[in-house]
Amino acid sequence: MLSRNVSQGNAQVTILLAADHRHVLVQGETASIPIGTEHRQDNLHVGDLIRNSPRFRSGGRLSARKAERLSPLRRSFDKFTVFYRTGQPVSAATAGAGCCTPAQTFAGCGRLRSTPTRPGPTYDWLPVFTTGSLPILQLETPAATTATPLLNPRALPQAQTVGLYVHVPFCSHKCHYCDFYSITRQGVERMRRFVDRVLVEAQIWSDNPGPICQPRTIFFGGGTPTLLPADVMLRLIEGLRRRFDFSQLHEFTVEANPASVSLEYCQMLRSVGVNRISFGAQSFDPRELARLERHHHPDDVPRSIKMARQAGFDRINIDLIYAIPGQSLDSWASSLDRAIALGLRHYSCYGLTYEPNTPLAVKKRLGQIQAVPEELELSMLHLARRRLTEVGCPPYEISNYAAAGQHCQHNLVYWTGQNYIGLGPAAASHIQGYRFRNRPHLGEWEQAIDAGILPAGELEVLSPLRRAGELVMLQLRLTRGVEFADFAGRSGYDARQLYADQLDRLGRAGLLQIDESGFRLTEAGLNVADAIAAEFLTPQDR
Ligand code: SF4
Structure with a gap:
């Protein structure tokens, strides 16, 4: 009806x-x-x-x-x-x-x-x-x-949120593979207004007795957060510190552009408590960078890392992309070697995905570029796993590699189904099964903030079973996989009973390794990880 x-x-x-x-x-x-x-x-x-x-x-x-x-x-x-x-x-x-x-x-x-x-x-x-x-x-x-907000923190479960994400939607140029929400050619005034509103959004959260934001991890992503002028970035960080309780904060990451970051900027970030920095390197081959429409030179990466170290950062990550059109196993090996030579303790390696409606996806559809064959992409994945393990950074997640104690705690908040708040357009939040994403449009997000409401664009209320299925899906990305005791504590279910059929089938097929503590992907399972994860979702959730 x-x-x-x-x-x-x-x-x-x-x-x-x-x-x-x-x-x-x-x-x-x-x-x-x-x-x-x-x-x-x-x-x-x-x-x-x-x-x-x-x-x-x-x-x-x-x-x-x-x-x-x-x-x-x-x-x-x-x-x-x-x-x-x-x-x-x-x-x-x-x-x-x-x-x-x-x-x-x-x-x-x-x-x-x-x-x-x-x-x-x-x-x-x-x-x-x-x-x-x-x-x-x-x-x-x-x-x-x-003026009553239709979605306000008061309507959400009272719970501790341990992750805080801020989406800074500005880029100097749009890379051709990227479908993150960001806009280009914006002036300083627009950025100042953006920060004003992020602080209003933070105030909406902190004024309400709903979820309590006491972040253990903060992540500024985007977009390119380091496009914010230094004084604007300072005001953003100090403003958040006044609105949220930072007493438990132990990891604060900012994504940075290797083409434009300066020593002074790195020093400013370090002085206000940022202790982890992540650079988008993607490839060390200029032709591959050009194919991705990345506007930096490979030499910008070691230069930026040197400055970050000078400023006092010892937790530095670089993002790399493999399976770039035209990339060979040798050129990927060469990019990996250049990355390893930097002596970092955290690396992220992502297989290129053709997100719908990105210029790269259109070029592929028109036959102007070709995706690398699946077998080659898998070889690249396994090469990264082997090479980075050899230098003391084994994989702890499908796309992430780190030395002991260097894992990205913020991403672990996502992968372990914990609560987090996202500020800024397109930022996602999750609180006890209530999941929503802010409107992925700067103007609409601004209008909502100016009206004093949370700029949520989608809300999903996950059933306990769906939360459990998604938890398995996320944790199977982790090398340690799903631990039965941890899973029971987070979901309320005994995974051995709930997923008896899947564990039996996938275990016998050699895709899952199962023991008394939990289950995880085998090397063979890694090759079909998405399909295995889908096995744990109910049909309507796939
Ligand atoms: S710099 Fe990052 S966020 Fe901006 S367009 Fe490129 S990949 Fe996307």
Whole structure:
């Protein structure tokens, strides 16, 4: 049953479904809702909406690209974002619990995507849901608006959050493989305004008696955090220190650009408590850097590391990418050797992924570049594991290598399912199974902050079983794998019982090594890690 309440005026409401938050895949019925009445429509399910949609029925006339996007919907009607398009200004939208059947409940909330006071069509959104039914929508006119945030920390479980992430969305140039949210060509004033608002966002969290932010780890990522001028970065760090309790902080990482960082900047970071720095090196072959559209020279990396050391950093990481188009095993070995010669104690090595809609993915689709063969990519992975282990930095996670005691504690917060808060556009937060991501758009994020609300763009409330499945998925990335006692403490389940079937099958296939303490990927399992991880998620969560 779909139910809509409108407190004043008429509202034309159209239901839109999207799988990726941008492209409307299915447009459902439009209804005019009279003033002060409640509109109900029985037995309206997402599946019905899709099946009844003219666009769905006209599948044969869709372009190949649209058909490609629709095809997953035909197979499964269980995961969408629902948009309500309204024909009048709307101040707020909320979704309450209650769907077609008592068994299908929905919990979540939504906010406007556009300026609340602007007249004309307005898109409201509701988070991804998986029940197959439409959530309740309540619309209010601007006169009925209250300043009450629809998602505020008070509505979230009271819990300690141990990780703090700040997404700085500025880059001097967009690399062609990158799908992180960032914008280019921004002036200092825009960056100052950004920092003002990050501090307001931090204040929203600290003013509320919901999750308690006492970070043990902080990570500034992006984007390129070191594009912030030194005085702006200082104000950001000092402002966060005034709003959150830093007494337990023991790891503070900032990502830095090897092309532009200076000794003075490194010294400033060190002086305000930053104790770990991470440089995006990616490759030591200038042709490979050019293919990725990276705008630094390989020699910038040792120069930056020298400055970081001079400034007092002893925890330094570099990111490397393998499986770059045209890269051979020899050229990857050469990049690894140059990296090892730097004598670091932490390295991150990522296989290149072709994220949808990045220039690199488009070039691949057009046949202008070719992905390296899968076997070669696996050889590169195993070469990195062998070479870095030989120099005392064995893998502790699929993509991360470190000497003893040098593991990135912030990433371990993610991989062990702990609580963290993200500030800035596109930053993700997780608190006890409540997971959401800030709006991945600087302007929309700013508007939400200026309205005094958390700029959440999606909220997922994970069931205990799904949390358990995701925990396995994350921990299988770790070399130590899933430890039964730790897993039981975090999830409340005995993994031996809950996953008896998977452990039996995957163990017998030689993909998992299982002993009395836990289970982990074997070398053979490493080659199909994603497929193994999916085995632990329920079908609707995959
Ligand atoms: S510098 Fe980093 S965040 Fe910015 S575009 Fe390149 S890869 Fe993406």
